[in-house]
Amino acid sequence: MLISSKMQSPKLMINHCKNVQYHWKQVSGSVRTSAASHLHSSSVQCSTTSGDDYQYFHKSKTPSMHFQKSLLRLPIPDLDKTCTRYLRSQEAILTPEEYSQTQQIVAKFKDGPGADLQAKLKLKDKANKHTSYITGPWFNMYLSDRVPVVLNYNPFMAFTPETRPGYSHPVIRASNMLVSSLRFMKTLRDSVLEPVVYHLNPAKTDTDLFRRITRWTPSAIAAYSAYAFKAFPLDMSQFVNLFNSTRVPEQDKDRLKSDPKASHMLIMKNGHFYVFDVFDRDGNILSPAHIHACVSYIYNDETPPPKHSIAIFSSENRNTWASCRAELLAAGNEAAIETIDTAAFNIVFDDVEVGMDPTKMYHTFLHGNGKNRWFDKSFSLVFTADGQVALNFEHSWGDGVAVMSYINALTKDVGERPFIHPDSQPATIDASQLVQRLEFNLTPSLEGAIDRAHQQYVQNTSALQVDVLESKAMGKKHCKKQKVSPDAIMQLGFQAAYYMQNGEAVASYESCSTSAFKHGRTETIRPATLETLEFSKAVSKTQLPSNSELRALIQECSKVHGNLTKEAAMGQGFDRHLFGMRKIAESEGGELPALYTDPAYAKINHVIISTSTLPSTAIGFGGFAPVVRDGFGVGYQIQDDALGLVVSSYPPHRDGAGFIECAQKAYSIIHQVISS
Structure with a gap:
């Protein structure tokens, strides 16, 4: 992840x-024109609040894309160093016999086909100086995968709760977040968003x-x-697909579609799709009271859920969804689908209360019931009936940097200057003339496909288990005081927990941004090392070693993890490099080099412990499903005085509760050792 x-x-x-x-919507209406133009042509007055102070977050004198x-450019690592890093990571998860075999394979690769592929990769990179060597293959990997995006790719990030009285009401919170999002969007559109x-x-x-x-x-x-x-x-190329963007299902390979001129917003409620303009014809954001009126109208609309909602299609296998989309278009739904595709983004109103229960939040924000989501949109803000909210985003177009820049700016703006208050009155307009509820023509074949998709969805999502660990025993401040990396400590806890539970080390993954480079995406940090394995074995013994011995091991683990992280941030990991060379080999046809057919290569890429963190005060927690059936999906945060992790798994393949229990034990030992 x-x-x-x-x-x-x-x-x-x-x-x-x-x-x-x-x-x-108009509630009984249908779309009358293309999404790129304005949705309403009625005589209802559309009020705009003029002035840059409302229209923009700020007006940077430095153009957004100036840098x-x-x-x-993202560097191509030295082949010798890649092979050394690959072997070091493999040694932690292979048996001595397996490792010896892999050593021989890597040696032959380095001096043979690897050198040839390295030269070809460099030539290709030299011919494409406008981008990075990983960009094309990485987009192709995402867009060619046929598995559903829900559970397999889309993650969520839950915003911290709104604590101001009255501001957590879904209409108030959604209206404020929409207005602030539009301010961010217009600032970006007009190239006056300050460069990151x-x-x-x-x-x-x-x-x-x-x-x-x-x-x-x-x-x-x-x-x-x-x-x-x-x-x-930092690279800002991903910001282009943040708004007015969607992933379009097509046979064998999807495509990304965007329309930066579109002026409307999408809101989903009870499986219905509602759209309304949020910009006037001059590209100005409509007034807060106007937007408040439209959002309130949709939230209070009591139209019963449709018997068959097309929303479930976005949870399907991509080829199946592509076939259903083609049938939808042939049945006369082109304008409606176009309107969904090009909307600024998606707001979802769910009729469910989650309170402060992280497990309920997790299931709601990651997948819900499938009837009130459109997983293909660049992102959706999902609101519960009690005002909790999370962002769920489609992953092919971008990673955490663009999303987190938006989230942090959004949270700051809503917190400092909300435009709608608990006592605010919506504009006195006839919102029924401005809001359209999309209607769809469904054939019996499509209705059957919806039923089948929902059955499969329930089966898939009901298999997911979520377990949570929250601890105030140790936090970022304490780790830094003890001169160990907080992230290294979190990752060491995962490694020790897995070893305590299963008696081995396995392929593990932590993502690291390479956005300091043009069109950089991510590189992999491999947290399972020889050092973490040694510590894991030590703390799994009946008789623990001395505190001084354990502390030395922890310090070494922290040092090694820090070096791996720096290498990854500099584009000096081995994963993307080997991936890029493999894609060249595949494009040439014929037999792949032995390194790529070695069972060890499959083993290290079968990621059992997939982890990710988003260090931001705007985010309470986040999560995603395991990337393999017998794996764990670990979303984690370490705050100043606390740590937390949310672990997803698919029983009986993995025991998430047992993993959490072992993690609690591991962190207890680590805390005791570094504090002594």
Whole structure:
């Protein structure tokens, strides 16, 4: 799972850059026109609040994509180093006999087909300087996979609860989040969203002086002027698909579709699709009271759920969904589907209360009942009846950086200046003339397909188990005080827990952003190491070693994990490199090199412990399903004075409750050792 927005301290980035320091319804109606134009043509007055203070988050004098052209390109690692890193990771999860065999295979690969593939990869990269060597193959991997996106790809991130009295009502919270989202969207559309920059020392570089100098530096070398300040612009290419975007199912390979000129919003309730304009004809955001009126109208509409909701189709196998979509279009639903596809994003109102129960939240936000979701939209904000909210996003178009930039900005804006209050009155307009509830023509064949899809959906989602660990015994502050990496401690706990439960180490995954590079996506951190294995064996003994011995092991685990993280952030992992070479070999046909047919390669890519974290105060927790049937999906956070993880699994293949119990034991030991 690739939702991490982890951006590492760029000491290595500085070294990498030091030689270039000179150098982002109508309720009974149907859609009457294309989505790119406006949905209503009635005489109802559409009120707009003019003025930049409402229309924009801010107006950056530096264009949003100013640094994009000059970002460093994602490096292709040295083949020898990739092979060394690959073997070191394999040694932790293979038997001695398996490892010896893999060593021989890797040696032959390095001096034979690997060298040839490396040369071809470099040539291809040189011919495509506008992008990165991983971008094309990575998009193809996502879009060609035929499994449903729900449970297999789409993650969720639950926002922290709204604590201000009255502001958690779904209409108030949704209206405010919609208005703030539109402000972010317009700021991005008009290229006045401030570029995303990682400041190594914000006090010195997050300044007007930095902005003035970089703004006046030509875009062809602008990133280098930022590097000179030890500030690192991040890739913003994914922001293009954040709004007005969707994944379209097609046979064998899907495609991404967007319409940046579309002016309408999509809201789902009780399996119905509602749309309404949120921008006027001049591209200005309609007034908060106007938007409040439309949202309130939809929320209070009591139209019963349809017997057959097409929403379930977006949870289907992609080829099955592609066939159903073609049949939907042939049945006369082109305009309605187009309107869904091009909407700014999706808001979902669910008639369910989750309270503060993380398990209920998890199931609601990750999948729900399937009848009130459109999993193909770039993202959906899912609201419960008691005002909890989460973002569920389709993963092919992007990773955590663009999503988290939006989430953090959204949370800050809603928190600091909500435009709708508990005592606010919606605009005195006839919202029934402005809101359209989409109607669909369904053939008997489509109705049957909906029934089958729902049966399969219930079967798939009911198999998922969720277990939770929350502990205040240890947090980020304590780890740093003891001079160990908080993330390394979290990952060490997972490794020790699995070993306690199963007596072995297995393929594990933590995603790391490579957004410091042009069109960077993610690289894999492999948390299962020889060092974590040694610690896991030690704490699984009946008689524990001394605290000093265990502390030394923990320190070494932290050091190794830190180095792996830095390497990944610099594009120096082995996973994407081997993936890129494999794609070249596959494109040539014929027999694949032995490295790719070695059972050890399949083993390390059968990820049992898939983990991801999003360190943000805006997010309470997040989650995703295991990436393999016999695996765990571990969403985690370590806060200043607490840690938490939510573990998904598919019993009887894995025991999530047992894993949590072992993790609790592991963290207890770690805390006791580093505190002594």
